[in-house]
Amino acid sequence: METSLVLQNLLSPPVLFFALGVIAVLVGSDLEIPAPLPKLFSLYLLLAIGFKGGVELLHSGLGPQVISTIAAAMLMSALVPLYSFLVLKRQLDTFNAAAIAATYGSISAVTFITAESFLGITGMPHDGFMVAALALMESPAIIVGLLLVKLAPGETKEDPREGIRWGSLLHEAFLNSSVLLLVGSLVIGGLVAAFSPSGLGKMEPFTGELFYGALSFFLLDMGIVAAQRVGDLRRAGAFLIGFAVLMPLFNAGIGLAVSWLLGLPQGDALLFMVLSASASYIAVPAAMRMTVPQASPSLYISTALGVTFPFNIVVGIPLYMAMVRLVIPAT
Amino acid sequence: METSLVLQNLLSPPVLFFALGVIAVLVGSDLEIPAPLPKLFSLYLLLAIGFKGGVELLHSGLGPQVISTIAAAMLMSALVPLYSFLVLKRQLDTFNAAAIAATYGSISAVTFITAESFLGITGMPHDGFMVAALALMESPAIIVGLLLVKLAPGETKEDPREGIRWGSLLHEAFLNSSVLLLVGSLVIGGLVAAFSPSGLGKMEPFTGELFYGALSFFLLDMGIVAAQRVGDLRRAGAFLIGFAVLMPLFNAGIGLAVSWLLGLPQGDALLFMVLSASASYIAVPAAMRMTVPQASPSLYISTALGVTFPFNIVVGIPLYMAMVRLVIPAT
Amino acid sequence: METSLVLQNLLSPPVLFFALGVIAVLVGSDLEIPAPLPKLFSLYLLLAIGFKGGVELLHSGLGPQVISTIAAAMLMSALVPLYSFLVLKRQLDTFNAAAIAATYGSISAVTFITAESFLGITGMPHDGFMVAALALMESPAIIVGLLLVKLAPGETKEDPREGIRWGSLLHEAFLNSSVLLLVGSLVIGGLVAAFSPSGLGKMEPFTGELFYGALSFFLLDMGIVAAQRVGDLRRAGAFLIGFAVLMPLFNAGIGLAVSWLLGLPQGDALLFMVLSASASYIAVPAAMRMTVPQASPSLYISTALGVTFPFNIVVGIPLYMAMVRLVIPAT
Amino acid sequence: MHRLDLICSERELERVVHLIDAAGAPGYSVVRHVTGRGPHGSVSESMEFSGLGANVHVIVFCQSEALESLRQGLRPILEYYGGVGFVSQAEPL
């Protein structure tokens, strides 16, 4: 792995602002980005990534490779929770194991975006349909996560609203705000590109030019929030911290193998690895809070946000890039 | 009305994001843009539209056509409540009839902005002084609205602060935050264009380039809020829903006739029609809440925001454009 | 002082939006920019000014003039509170005198930014290292402020957390959120410029192009907040109002003398004067609230924000520019 | 001492605060962005961008005299504009 690659990632504005957020917490500064400002950036990033993905998806079309890649991504997000669960069950109860497993099956949009920005800096192209894969990887993980709880014998407390749980789970899996905004913006991007192309240029300053700076600003907040999780981590213990580093590495490896089988070009392969390796701290925690309230949010959020997210952002992306270059031929 | 025109409007980012907001509510998603983020966009849009209008107003100057157009717009905003009241009184009590009537005399800045963006896409020019008309159409409607209540015999409950009501009404009519921000930004735009033109280029990325994307984002919220009003509408009944569609059409017709009399070019005529046809959900509800607390906000907000606003955005603008092209010769 | 200079400043968007905010309060409008939106702009401005300063600091390097200028700025921020305290003690108790003194030793980032924008309009160059001076002028003032209280005999009430006060004071002085964000963004700007220059262009729309408009928007809020302080001012009395106008003038004079001794070019001299003349309403009030709760925030905030800030923005900057032109030769 | 909890539209806040000051209460606290439902329908934050505002929750700890005087001033406002006021007992810590 070339040092320049690592340095370029480490010293890019998004990663540095993430580090600044971490430092602010470590030195005990009162720097905070008060609610709901982080939500503004989070909504903006989903909208912009979806819109741009939709525009590019229209240009690339829905050919067989696109469809097989998306299908593979969805499969990945259903499989990862299964084997993660088996690992986690060695030390945790069913509820926590299932919730963490679901988290790792799903994806982190900000990790994806950071990887995209990194590709932009290194000049490696990638396809817009990867955003569609991103959008469709949250729902399967959520469903598998709850299946794991339901099928584990004798552990479920009775929910006061018996019966309606499945409906509200599917609802949460497919219609939670981040999936809806991402898929909606994707469709809008495609429609505008197809039928109202003069609108593209007018959206560009907002969804395009502003994007990188807004990502950096948001990562400042993510750094603060991730660092605040360090206390929880200590309670979580070495097992979970180890899981939060090793499982992404393993998933990235599987992702690389799948990319190679699918014949993805380098840029798309990197994104596929990042999708596989990343863990959700947006849609999944909210869904788990609702459907598995017995699981402790401090565990599944801390591992995903406090360990895996910074690991991927700082070490993972350039590492996966080096792996891609070893395995996938440049085009 | 050419289908391409309708399609171009329907499939423009602002309208599509509005639709996404509506869909989010209809499918029961938890997508929300938490307060005060919508206020940020609402303040931004008023500031930007005012600033740009002021710059253009300076270039066009205050000739006789400008002044007569503005005067006609103000007259329109005083007359519309009068005949609307007569219609509404057939089914509603004085308070609600007056409040809704005032709402329809006033304007919707976002509808105006969407029409402007639509003009931009179709390449039809328009004049900056129309923003001045926009800014001056809220106050007359508010005043006429309260006059209608005051002059209706024997219906007013006693306000605990007797006497001071008129002062605070005029205050609310002329100095409410949206009128003040709009007029203030208009004046600032004119002053900067006249005396400090180097400031114009430096404002452009903020007030100009960002505008379209910010409008789209805001319309996502407007879609959510409008769709949440659907429940209220059912209670409001067919009479009010009919009113909320037919009155804008009628007002647009009057607006077209006035535009023709004034000799306005096509772009300005479209904007004049949109001003006439749109109903306020910004300044007027706040004023009515204060001066006619007996009226039910759910009625006047739901009709303006739940029916008339989407009708104008989706169907009205291209329809009025087609009418303009029939009646007003291209220049 | 040329009238065109005064006019260009008075009629620039930031100053005009500040005036609009003042007018909104004076006429009793309900225009407000609800929390935490002002915080968004305040964080953004610190981040952007730091980042741009860091980029420029890297290009100018850390030569002897840079270091001596920064040292002089820090000395200035320690000395100003000393003589300000002597003046203020004639009329105020130790607590209030010390808190106000600290306020005037520190700086106002927004005044600095407005001066920078003014330089941009007049086409006078300035160096990026002035941002480093800005960042380092808050801490000394805070420390001197508390020393003044501590050394004044017999006046301190016992803090319930005895002993830990000094630690938390130094912490507040060096690690408060605005110093940390400013210094952090400065370092990030330098690092990115040095090692990841392709990131600069991608940040530019956010930190560069948007800056002027965001500053104008924020000044609208500052105008509102400053005008709300007018009531407090009346209670503060003529002595404090006089202090809030004359002390900045005096400090600007000292700042000009120091700039001349340091051999600073015109643009940097203006910024040095503005740093000397401005008073803090960001980091210092929060620190004083914590360490000298006996002092009345309404006094130190009102003088800094209600008098000195508008004075500098409206009258001070062009006046200091005229003084610079008299004393410092153009290069 | 008494604790008064008042919930009304934030459009009435300024007037309510004047009454509290006039009644001689030693202080008050205000929580904005309160939503809810009462006899006049429900109030949400979704129209906040329009200037319509939501509700406020005002808390006043005061003695009987101030409470009496507040009662006189507040009742007509609550009756005309809507909102509720409730009184309970509370002792200083």
Next chain:
Amino acid sequence: MHRLDLICSERELERVVHLIDAAGAPGYSVVRHVTGRGPHGSVSESMEFSGLGANVHVIVFCQSEALESLRQGLRPILEYYGGVGFVSQAEPL
């Protein structure tokens, strides 16, 4: 009359509001963005961007009958999802 103070996750708000309406309470008020700590750990606003949400504080002034009916509906929710409910006395202003 009674005053009910309920603090729970905002993810449960919708269901709680349905119960309040069903119990026939004359109204309720909601304060969002409440943080805190309870037996199930602490809740902050720092994950608000993720849709996880913080707590809500719901206040209901009502008569005994509504309170009784609310008690039946709320207890299982508080037990299953966490949160606290407390009742005190309050008289209309």
Next chain:
Amino acid sequence: MHRLDLICSERELERVVHLIDAAGAPGYSVVRHVTGRGPHGSVSESMEFSGLGANVHVIVFCQSEALESLRQGLRPILEYYGGVGFVSQAEPL
């Protein structure tokens, strides 16, 4: 059980929370962005961008022992920095 309502500057919140934890109270809730007026003048949100902050409203439901211990710790803080604390009775739902 007791209900403690505490209103003070949010700059003191961290210390107050430490005291609550130390007193062994079973939990607490915090509402931020509270404004108001007290003997030390009025507090608004308008300086929020400066880091000065507004007030917080802290609610603690606890038993007498925890309350007693809290009282010892809180009184000096309220005296030094300002703020009010009031206690009333409340029963679990």
